[in-house]
Amino acid sequence: MKINNLKKTYDKKVILDIDELEFEEGKIYAIVGANGSGKSTLIRVMAGTVVTDDRRKVDFCGKTHAYMPQRNHAFKMSTEKNVLLGSKKDDAAKERAASLMKELKIDGLAKAGAHKLSGGETAKMALCRTVLSDAQILLLDEPTAAMDIESTLAAEEIIRRVNRESGATIIMITHSLSQARRLSDMLVFMKDGKVVESGETEKVLSTPEKTETKEFLEFFGSDK
Ligand SMILES: Nc1ncnc2c1ncn2[C@@H]1O[C@H](COP(=O)(O)OP(=O)(O)O)[C@@H](O)[C@H]1O
Numbered sequence: 527m528k529i530n531n532l533k534k535t536y537d538k539k540v541i542l543d544i545d546e547l548e549f550e551e552g553k554i555y556a557i558v559g560a561n562g563s564g565k566s567t568l569i570r571v572m573a574g575t576v577v578t579d580d581r582r583k584v585d586f587c588g589k590t591h592a593y594m595p596q597r598n599h600a601f602k603m604s605t606e607k608n609v610l611l612g613s614k615k616d617d618a619a620k621e622r623a624a625s626l627m628k629e630l631k632i633d634g635l636a637k638a639g640a641h642k643l644s645g646g647e648t649a650k651m652a653l654c655r656t657v658l659s660d661a662q663i664l665l666l667d668e669p670t671a672a673m674d675i676e677s678t679l680a681a682e683e684i685i686r687r688v689n690r691e692s693g694a695t696i697i698m699i700t701h702s703l704s705q706a707r708r709l710s711d712m713l714v715f716m717k718d719g720k721v722v723e724s725g726e727t728e729k730v731l732s733t734p735e736k737t738e739t740k741e742f743l744e745f746f747g748s749d750k
């Protein structure tokens with residue numbers, strides 16, 4: 527999947543300006559960069575919730591995609607029902623939902639109203655929902671930002687498994703370079719709406735080519 531000439535302007539300010547970015551099928555991508563660098567805008571454009579200046583959509587070449595936003599919505603129904611939104615809702619889906627909720631330790635909240643969940647619990651619910659969509663491309667905006675470390679590792683294992691078992695391409699934003707190192711095959715570094723550098727995660731992290739990437743890694747490189 528290739529992105530070409532994506533531009534988004536807000537209030538006369540160019541927020542996103544990407545000439546070209548390619549995503550290889552079946553890989554896990556981590557998108558990193560400082561606050562305001564345009565990461566969420568990029569993923570929103572990909573998800574189709576934000577239009578580019580020229581109103582073009584990203585071409586997924588017929589592949590299905592699911593999007594987990596940075597702020598997740600809990601519909602006013604049980605956690606379980608929220609999780610099953612967008613899935614087939616058959617017995618198999620219900621079983622998978624139960625097992626995913628258990629893995630993330632929100633199974634005890636299955637019958638609780640989802641609007642009562644904490645931030646971290648809401649993120650877990652949204653991750654379950656996104657995974658159960660069975661989409662071929664998952665767009666995840668800081669999926670573990672509100673989770674504790676144990677939950678983060680459980681969420682990473684789920685993401686890894688979806689990638690491995692269904693071959694889904696994962697495109698996720700993260701502020702944790704150690705998470706990027708643990709989970710991703712490829713790293714995309716963004717600054718001021720542009721892709722500064724992208725490539726294999728280990729390579730970019732150990733031998734960055736661009737000065738901006740080096741500066742970013744020196745600043746944020748202490749493991750978090
Ligand atoms: N709907 C909007 N209207 C105006 N400015 C926006 C809007 N959405 C995002 N921005 C601005 O675009 C910049 C990039 O935002 P965002 O893509 O959310 O960054 P990131 O996810 O990398 O932190 C920010 O400066 C933000 O204030």
Ligand SMILES: [Mg+2]
Binds near residue numbers: 565596
């Ligand atoms: Mg963001």
